[in-house]
Amino acid sequence: MKTNLTPPVFEDVKEARQRISEHIHRTPVLNSKQVNQKTGGQIFFKCENFQKVGAFKFRGASNAIFSLSDDEAAKGVATHSSGNHAQALALAAKLRGIPAYVVMPENAPKVKVKAVKNYGAEVTFCESTLEARESTLEKVVAQTGATFIHPYDDARIVAGQGTAALELLEDHPDLDMIIAPVGGGGLLSGTALAAKSIKPDIQVIGAEPANADDAFRSFQKGELIPVKNPDTIADGLRTSLGELPFSLIRKYVDDIVTVPEESIIEAMRYVWERMNMIIEASCAVPVAAVFDGKVDVKGKKVAIIITGGNVDLDNLPW
Amino acid sequence: MKTNLTPPVFEDVKEARQRISEHIHRTPVLNSKQVNQKTGGQIFFKCENFQKVGAFKFRGASNAIFSLSDDEAAKGVATHSSGNHAQALALAAKLRGIPAYVVMPENAPKVKVKAVKNYGAEVTFCESTLEARESTLEKVVAQTGATFIHPYDDARIVAGQGTAALELLEDHPDLDMIIAPVGGGGLLSGTALAAKSIKPDIQVIGAEPANADDAFRSFQKGELIPVKNPDTIADGLRTSLGELPFSLIRKYVDDIVTVPEESIIEAMRYVWERMNMIIEASCAVPVAAVFDGKVDVKGKKVAIIITGGNVDLDNLPW
Missing domain, CATH: 3.40.50.1100 (Rossmann fold)
Incomplete structure (x- = not known):
């Protein structure tokens, strides 16, 4: 992506x-x-x-989400992460009132999946390879038009x-x-x-x-x-x-x-x-x-x- | 006391x-x-x-110790406690540069004894009854002329x-x-x-x-x-x-x-x-x-x- x-x-x-x-x-x-x-x-x-x-991940995620134009924002944001970035993105999206799509490996710790869902994100599971994560994310973005927010290369x-x-x-x-x-x-x-x-x-x-x-x-x-x-x-x-x-x-x-x-x-x-x-x-x-x-x-x-x-x-x- | x-x-x-x-x-x-x-x-x-x-105990202990006259302070302070008050009194006494005498029961957790000693207090052990603690404290005060600082009735x-x-x-x-x-x-x-x-x-x-x-x-x-x-x-x-x-x-x-x-x-x-x-x-x-x-x-x-x-x-x- x-x-x-x-x-x-x-x-x-x-x-x-x-x-x-x-x-x-x-x-x-x-x-x-x-x-x-x-x-x-x-x-x-x-x-x-x-x-x-x-x-600290909430700082970057908030900046990315509140930088989006209204049109971009309406379609939501997406990422693949099982860590703090996913939670940060989910909460920042919730504050802006837009959808967040998070791709997570099937074997992600339940507590992390629960945290991301609690912040209101929609979780899509995939196999736990980098390939599967990227291809699943591409599909989600294609279907929703969401903006991909990378955890650090952004x-x-x-x-x-x-x-x-x-x-x-x-x-x-x-x-x-x-x-x-x-x-x-x-x-x-x-x-x-x-x-x-x-x-x-x-x-x-x-x-x-x-x-x-x-x-x-x-x-x-x-x-x-x-x-x-x-x-x-x-x-x-x-x-x-x-x-x-x-x-x-x-x-x-x-x-x-x-x-x-x-x-x-x-x-x-x-x-x-x-x-x-x-x-x-x-x-x-x-x-x-x-x-x-x-x-x-x-x-x-x-x-x-x-x-x-x-x-x-x-x-x-x- | x-x-x-x-x-x-x-x-x-x-x-x-x-x-x-x-x-x-x-x-x-x-x-x-x-x-x-x-x-x-x-x-x-x-x-x-x-x-x-x-x-928070450090607030009260500091106030008590920095309220003492120079003559009182020179003789030090004393208390019986195995908790936060003892550590607080020990550190406040150290900051004023005066001795702190702490009476502790023989069976006090080692980690608490160590903490009080680390802050520079002199520890006197006694049996673990209220009577023993009070009588030991009285002796310490009689010997040193230290001011007794009660943990809360003061x-x-x-x-x-x-x-x-x-x-x-x-x-x-x-x-x-x-x-x-x-x-x-x-x-x-x-x-x-x-x-x-x-x-x-x-x-x-x-x-x-x-x-x-x-x-x-x-x-x-x-x-x-x-x-x-x-x-x-x-x-x-x-x-x-x-x-x-x-x-x-x-x-x-x-x-x-x-x-x-x-x-x-x-x-x-x-x-x-x-x-x-x-x-x-x-x-x-x-x-x-x-x-x-x-x-x-x-x-x-x-x-x-x-x-x-x-x-x-x-x-x-x-």
Whole structure:
């Protein structure tokens, strides 16, 4: 399926902010003396786990949906996803009062199917191969005329995700660094675009599981190297880096670092216990990068984007 | 041990606020569309689970410790507690640079002993009877000259706990109601004193486990009826209502309601799953009261004070 691959510019992020601010939560920024003592830096957590649908994905999805013309919107939106993007798209479509069509594999966890349906989306099941997902999505789009909204290879999505960094730099203009996890790259690229446009000397770092290090390798080599069936607990980061995000990441991101699985689980539990908030494994990745010293934060003001908090409480990794 | 039983007035809450604001977190107020839809009200969660030491108790403890004269302070502070008050007192004492002496039963959970020691307090163990705790505390006070800071039967503590309501009514001046859990009564009484002084027509409601309903019964009868070995998961609310808080609660609180254990566990899990934050069973009590319809919130703006988030992740009630 074709998507809108023209890279967004900073103006798009500012427009996204105008467009979505009445629909999203302005999430709080929390900090912890214990984390600061442990790391030697001043660490600020931008809490997108308290965003609507429990994840930053609602920013991009809202921006995409509220960017549509009335004619486009009337036909609805479609995507294939079993994760937070599907829930985000479903809720944003509901707020605009338009249909959302979500293609999901037959073996998707029931709890995720239920969540997407609860937000009012129409779910079409398919076999659990990428081919089946794409061909089913094509059929749905052909039948309905809905607009396909890719989870990250889309300028509207990237611009929407960048709005978290706008809020961060309003709340803390003196930040030295922002660290975000990288999967498809929508958040990292939007964050880097926004942050560097506001403050050119800020550092923007991506953090990735060592077991799904395609962004790290692509960044090193200067060309996209897709990942194959990565085995990581950070399920939001198993996807391969997208073409559009990569073009922005090459331009604006300073470094990408990787962390092992044990460090991710340890950092996740640390935040649950010491900060009393529920974070997904995916956003424990940048926390682990800081705890493991993969990023030098000593004496610096550093924000970490906490991307989401959707976990299965009956299946915790400890 | 004697404590300061003269009830605080509103001026004391305002002074407490001045005294402690540089030491505490101004905690965020979060809301959830799902909770609003479920209840028919607009529910605001004052997140003291993100307060230092993970609980509102840090407000009262800081106020008590920073109220001491330099001569008093030099000799330190003492208490008997195995809960959040001990940690709060230990950290506040550390910030003032004075000793904290905490008497704990020999069978206190190791994780709680460790937490109190980590904040720099000196722990004295005793047998796990109320008698042993009081006599041991008397000895510690006699030996050190430390000031005893009761966890709730103390005007400085009550005034400090009332500062959460000050912040709440600054952020949301149009609240119709505030609901707080009630154990010893420090939080509920401080909240009621502050809220009714600012806005006389606001409703202030206490919520209590049905299995530890001494505040409910005392409030109904108009005299203190202590609780005996209550069996409730809400461990922060097992203590009996204190004399000083009760005097303020009779004057300022509109109602006290009770909820069964199953509702407490269900409400706790609901908040974990839908709001991605970790809350103790104790502060699931007012949430349960709203979910069970024990308090009528339809069409109203209602704040719930989320008192803390210190739970054992290896011992969850589901």
